[in-house]
Amino acid sequence: MSSTWRTADVVEARFETATARTLALQFPEPVSSIGGQHVDIRLTAPDGYTAVRSFSVAGTLPPTGLEITVEELEDGEVSPYLVRDLTVGEQLEMRGPVGGWFVWQPSDTSPVQLIGGGSGVVPLMAMVRSHRAAGSTVPMQLLYSVRGPSSIIYRGELEKLEASSPPLPVEYVYTREAPPGEPVGRLSPATLMPRILPPAADPAVFICGATGFVETVAAWLVEAGYTESRIKTERYGGTGDGS
Amino acid sequence: MGIISSGFRGRRNKDQPGLPPGQYLTESFPVLSAGPTPRIDTAEWEFQLTTETGQSHSWSWDEFQNLPQEEFTVDIHCVTSWSKFGTRWKGVSLDTFFQDVDTSHPYTMFSSYGGYTTNLPMEDILNGKAWIVHQFDGEDLEPAHGGPARLLVPHLYFWKSAKWVRGLRMMDRNDPGFWETNGYNLHGDPWLEERYW
Ligand SMILES: Cc1cc2nc3c(=O)[nH]c(=O)nc-3n(C[C@H](O)[C@H](O)[C@H](O)COP(=O)(O)OP(=O)(O)OC[C@H]3O[C@@H](n4cnc5c(N)ncnc54)[C@H](O)[C@@H]3O)c2cc1C
Secondary structure (H helix, E strand, O other), rough: OOOEEEEEEEEEEEEOOOOOOEEEEEOOOOOOOOOOOOOEEEEOOOOOOOEEEEEEEEEOOOOOOOEEEEOOOOOOHHHHHHHHHHOOEEEEEEEEEEEEOOEOOOEEEEOOOEEHHHHHHHHHHHHHHHHHOOOOOEEEEEEEEOHHHHOOOOOOHHHHHHOOOOOOOHHHHHHHOOOOOEOOHHHHHHHHHHHHHHHOOOOOEEEEOOOOHHHHHHHHHHHOOOHHHHHEEOOOOOOOOOO | OOOOOOOOOOOOOOOOOOEEEOOOOOOOOOOOOOOOOOOOOOOOOEEEEEOOOOOEEEHOOOOOOOOOOOEEEEEEEEEEEEHHHHHEEEEEHHHHHHHHOOOOOOOOEEOOOOEEEEEEEEEHHHOOOOOOEEEEEEEEEOOOHHOOEEOOOOOHHHHOOOEEEEEEEOOOOOOOHHHHHOOOOOOOHHHHHOOOO
């Protein structure tokens, strides 16, 4: 049942960037997930106080494991604990995976454009991994907006996917700091549109990231003629137009 | 009692009266939507109520504005675990819309511009429990938060408060709406933690 809490062992923890960490969780029973779903994680303090937050599933470790990737929000209640303090061998409580809308199924046949900002890449990576694992031949590409090269989550894996056959096309947008020869600056329709599948391809579009990012990008796409019902979004929170 | 994380302290704004189980308080106003934010012109806006006989009642934006308006302050609770206390709204009670409507069906399906739907039993929307609102905190409701007008059912999880609402139709069965077919609970009472299936 997706709505009951179950206990996970934290079996591995690795930093993806200076502020983002992937946690591998193992369960006593099988667990499965469709690319794009999320879980709720519950922490309980020694005095019984609890806090719950949602995290996208980053990938599965069949048959009994899955991974999440958490970006530390400096003033956050839960994310600093998951990124800095939690150690391998401890346990967590999890509910899910849940979600039947912001998901990519290997049986989907249309081209896919993934657009992620910051930690919003996590569920998109789950879709990429599921696409690879299934040997799907539908075109899938990723546009990933990051502060700078050092903020790229899954960097090594994305490089390998770009170089593999068939390659996963990945476009980076650098908002603060760029490698030599690459432009720096906020995303705009002018920089976005040439780097994603065109409206004529009628792609399924998945946009994920902080609320402001998702709001802005989704509105541009609608304006540019992408089919509204083909655009699926996941808003992580934070400020922006949303608040 | 769950698994203890010995290093976890937490911010403990939780033991607050009025905070349902598993929720935490936020000062900001997060946004949960499934797709792009639709932009709706009030000149074209219409709210339509359709009964089991196929009879429909509809209100233009001006007619809606001329209905008796209520201003009220309520707490809201999102299924993604945040709650926000003391949100101030202005709008029209569903009781007002139903005043001259003849129906015996016990359920409703609300629909929105953009295609979103959500199911609600009549007992959860009548008797001062639900409104169509168009102002938040003294300002016109922003599109990202459901403007120009959204449903507000504060005693249920916030996904039930359909944004960009355009109408409802009566149902004899409690058919699931959009989020309810996508993993969320058919009813959604935060005090019972009716979050998922
Ligand atoms: C469906 C879903 C999936 C998610 N998946 C992931 C994931 O895979 N990885 C991940 O790292 N996070 C993810 N998040 C966000 C996560 O649930 C938490 O909101 C985040 O970790 C912050 O929690 P916190 O307790 O540290 O901060 P809080 O104490 O809750 O918040 C601290 C402050 O930061 C603001 N804030 C909250 N979220 C953000 C944000 N994303 N960006 C900027 N400011 C913010 C809050 O408004 C608040 O002012 C997801 C959220 C949702 C709804």
